[in-house]
Amino acid sequence: MADLRSDFIGIKSPNPFWLASAPPTDKEYNVRRAYEAGWGGVVWKTLGMEGPPVVNVNGPRYGAIYGADRRLLGLNNIELITDRPLEVNLREMKAVKRDYPDRALIASIMVPCEEEAWKAILPHVEETGADGIELNFGCPHGMAERGMGSAVGQVPEYIEMVTRWCKMYTRMPVIVKLTPNITNVLYPAEAAKRGGADAVSLINTINSITSVDLDLFSPEPMIDGKGTHGGYCGPAVKPIALNMVAEIARNPETHGLPISGIGGVTTWRDAAEFLALGAGNVQVCTAAMTYGFKVVQEMISGLSEYMDEKGMTSVDEIVGRAVPNVTDWNQLNLNYVAKAKIDQDLCISCGRCFAACEDTSHQAIAMSEDRTFTVIDEECVACNLCVNVCPVEDCISMEPLAAGATDLRTGKTVTPDYANWTTHPNNPSAKAVAVEPAE
Amino acid sequence: MARDVFEPGIVPGRLEPQAYGEGFSDLHPPLDEHEALVAADRCYFCHDAPCMTACPTDIDIPLFIRQIATGTPDAAAKTILSQNILGGMCARVCPTETLCEEVCVREVAEGKPVLIGQLQRYATDHLQQQGKHPFERAAATGKRIAVVGAGPAGLSCAHRLAMLGHDVEIIDARPKPGGLNEYGIAAYKTPNGFAQAEVDWLMQIGGISFRHEVAVGRDVTLEELKTDYDAVFLGMGLVGVNALGAEGEDKAGVANAVDFISELRQTGDMSKLPIGRDVVVIGGGMTAVDAAVQAKLLGALNVTLVYRRGRDRMNASVFEQDLAASKGVRIVTHAVPIAVHGNGSVREIEFEYVDEGMKGTGERLRLQADQVFKAIGQTLMGEGLPELDGRKIKVDGTGRTSLDRVWAGGDCASGGDDLTVTAVAEGRDAAMDIHTTLMGAAG
Structure with a gap:
């Protein structure tokens, strides 16, 4: 079994799987059970300032979308930060950290955008023995209306300012949690770095309405006939999160800034993908809320098996491995030519590839009388839609053409040379003319 | 007290009373809503689906399953019934394991087909138990058609003709309609009086009347029917x-x-x-x-x-x-x-x-x-019938017999494989041809 021990900005945990700040980490009872189940760390549900705590709605807080067999794909919530008194949370955090010294315990914090407010709360948090703090600049609902959460996270100057305060008033490492509800995630990430953040974590949830009640004409989740946008998370948001993580990882201004990856991590594979795109660890919420704390056991065994197969001895060996391969579209090799190939032994003849290609793509799949489906190389542009709609894994694959082979669609010989759009003759601003232009 | 099971001879009451109810209950209990949704989710919505091709009535199976999956079982029922008006009975008695489910790609891939038959029953039951009839009659054509036999072929033919605006009289030798659905299928396949309930539901289309306990050849001749009606459909089955x-x-x-x-x-x-x-x-x-x-x-x-x-x-x-x-x-x-x-x-x-x-x-x-x-x-019985092909009435692809204005379908007609669903298809197709023939003549 591979060594999964993680050291994220000096915070040690037995594995890189942390529970994100969310309902599962709102109290001692849950957190103890999470640690018992095997979670490497916990980001405690966001603390607010002293005084009367926030209140939550007394109706549904969550809405969902489903895949086949009611498999939960996306979850949204309109829950606020912890609605329990600050002193209760602090007392419980201290007790838990005392009993689980080997696990990471991070305090998520959200107080008004005033220096005094941050200055006041940080010593209390420090006193619990927490390993670090996470600044909640991401919550998109409720708190944002009060000038906190994503209202701060959408203004890079505020991020920088608050981060700087925190670095000034605590010795604890500072993680800045970013909202995806912005146009370019690099601005807030760069601001966090300028403010002295030790790391960023992302993504927080995405503004969303999951569905509409077609009898009441109310958004879901519905509270007394009305609904509001909530924060979307779960497997459906993973692609958005992966891209934002990768953008920060490959951006020269933020390259090397530690990242805690969040967003739809459901299996060990999802976690490994976040790590490969530059995250130093991952935070999980929806998978635990859907299946319970036990899911971490599969994440641990899966990542361990993968590392063993790859001969990796440390999680850090995965981190960032895919970043050099994330590029801009204009750098993609236009001389790379692939064709779809259907494995007739695996094909179950459902014909979905045919319907997709014939109706909505390039008419590049032929269907015979006996329902044999074959690719027409003369038409195939290797768009991958047939692969994506095929219900059988690995039945359709994209096979690259070797150099020297002829692309039957264009009639051109495949060249081993790399050529991208920047040099393509069709590009009005091409810098140079390619010797053997791709189509 | 039940008799001794060892008692020789032909005697009633061999079992404890409750054993009969258990034995003759539904062979496949109906799917509840949750089961139906889980089953429907397994359908791949295949292109030009093999299940659809295998169905003698060409029901658009992927479409009706998707309609179930998206919470509109009544729309699913209409998809089924528009092709097969006895879709409820066929859902119960079809040998799906040799028809739609045999060629389901998930049967081919995993040995576990989508439960097409049971989903069809879920949808048709959902609609029919509300007493809803989703079809309306076209404007009256003034044509009158005799349908001989109130079995699957006759009922299917009659409903389609009625829907197209014709007046239909069904003549049947038995006291109750339904044919083999009512008299010839194991009780556990269609319990709780479903056969009659389905006929009652089918009759809501209007324009169909019954003459029970009238046998062609005994009480009325085919010649007389040809004289009294614009067309005749023979679907009397095999009674010998x-x-x-x-x-x-x-x-x-x-x-x-x-x-x-x-x-x-x-x-x-x-x-x-x-x-x-x-x-x-x-x-x-x-x-x-x-x-x-x-x-x-x-x-x-x-x-x-x-x-x-x-x-x-x-x-x-x-x-x-x-x-x-x-x-x-x-x-x-x-x-x-x-x-x-x-x-x-x-x-x-x-x-x-x-x-x-x-x-x-x-x-x-x-x-x-x-x-x-x-x-x-069983064998075909009757006098003065159209030309035979072997032991059955010779018909072409649309049910036309050797006699002018006489069509036939179901078990009494050549071709087909003596299944309820085949009879329904033949009755329906004959009705369409009768309609085209009569209305073409009128125009």
Whole structure:
């Protein structure tokens, strides 16, 4: 079994799987059970300032979308930060950290955008023995209306300012949690770095309405006939999160800034993908809320098996491995030519590839009388839609053409040379003319 | 108190009273909403789906399953019923394991097809239990059509004709409509009076009337029908029963399986129905299995189904064969009856084993029997019928017979495979051709 021990900005945990700040980490009872189940760390549900705590709605807080067999794909919530008194949370955090010294315990914090407010709360948090703090600049609902959460996270100057305060008033490492509800995630990430953040974590949830009640004409989740946008998370948001993580990882201004990856991590594979795109660890919420704390056991065994197969001895060996391969579209090799190939032994003849290609793509799949489906190389542009709609894994694959082979669609010989759009003759601003232009 | 199961002879009440209800309850209990959604989610919505091609009525199966999956079972029912007005019965009695579900890509891939039959029942039940009829009649055409036989072919034909605006009179020899749905199918496949409920629901289209207990050839001639109506559809099925050709087959205790099933279906109290202790059913089709299984369910101690060829040649599907076996029916193959023994009543029946070429081997088998059911096929009965093709009425692809303005479909017509669903398809297609013919003539 591979060594999964993680050291994220000096915070040690037995594995890189942390529970994100969310309902599962709102109290001692849950957190103890999470640690018992095997979670490497916990980001405690966001603390607010002293005084009367926030209140939550007394109706549904969550809405969902489903895949086949009611498999939960996306979850949204309109829950606020912890609605329990600050002193209760602090007392419980201290007790838990005392009993689980080997696990990471991070305090998520959200107080008004005033220096005094941050200055006041940080010593209390420090006193619990927490390993670090996470600044909640991401919550998109409720708190944002009060000038906190994503209202701060959408203004890079505020991020920088608050981060700087925190670095000034605590010795604890500072993680800045970013909202995806912005146009370019690099601005807030760069601001966090300028403010002295030790790391960023992302993504927080995405503004969303999951569905509409077609009898009441109310958004879901519905509270007394009305609904509001909530924060979307779960497997459906993973692609958005992966891209934002990768953008920060490959951006020269933020390259090397530690990242805690969040967003739809459901299996060990999802976690490994976040790590490969530059995250130093991952935070999980929806998978635990859907299946319970036990899911971490599969994440641990899966990542361990993968590392063993790859001969990796440390999680850090995965981190960032895919970043050099994330590029801009204009750098993609236009001389790379692939064709779809259907494995007739695996094909179950459902014909979905045919319907997709014939109706909505390039008419590049032929269907015979006996329902044999074959690719027409003369038409195939290797768009991958047939692969994506095929219900059988690995039945359709994209096979690259070797150099020297002829692309039957264009009639051109495949060249081993790399050529991208920047040099393509069709590009009005091409810098140079390619010797053997791709189509 | 139930009689001793060992008591010889043909006697009623062999079982404890509650055993009848259990035995004759729904073979496939209906899916509840959750089960239906889970089952529907497994459908891949195949292009030009093999299931649809395999369905004799060409129901758009992927579409109706998607309609179930998206919470509109009534729309799913309309998709089904627009192709097959007896979709509810077919969902219960179709040998789906040899039709749609056999070619389901998930059966091919995993050995577990989408539960098409049960989903069809879910949708049609959902609609019909609300009493909703989703079709409306077109403007009256003034045409009158006689439909002979109130079975699946006749009902299907009549409904389609009525929907197109014609007036239809169904003439049937039995006291109740439904044909084999009402008289000829195992009770556990269509319990709780479904056959009649379905006919009542079908009749909501309007424009259809019944004349019960009128037999063509006995009470009315085809010639008279041709005179009185603009067109005639013959869907009277096969009412004659083939003989065994074995010595002594007239002994008491030897009966037709179809009569046994018919009597059983019309009995309100199964415990009053007499059944033998040692029952032998001869035949290899659905009727043979229906009779054998129901004999067992009535409390027969030993039920043996004897077929002259191998199991692979039986018309009863593998599912039906397995069902019989699971109920305790013994299946003997490659044996033909040669003599029925007994003094007045049957005591034993003697078979000779045959090889694959149906040639006698000389090996004999004697089975103790106090009741023998013959299920070796039915034959067409009637006078003045159109030209035959072998033993059935010769028809073309749209049901036209050799006689002008006379169509035929279902078991009495050539082609097809004697399934309810085939009869429905033939009735429907004949109706469309009748409509085109009559309206074309009018125009």
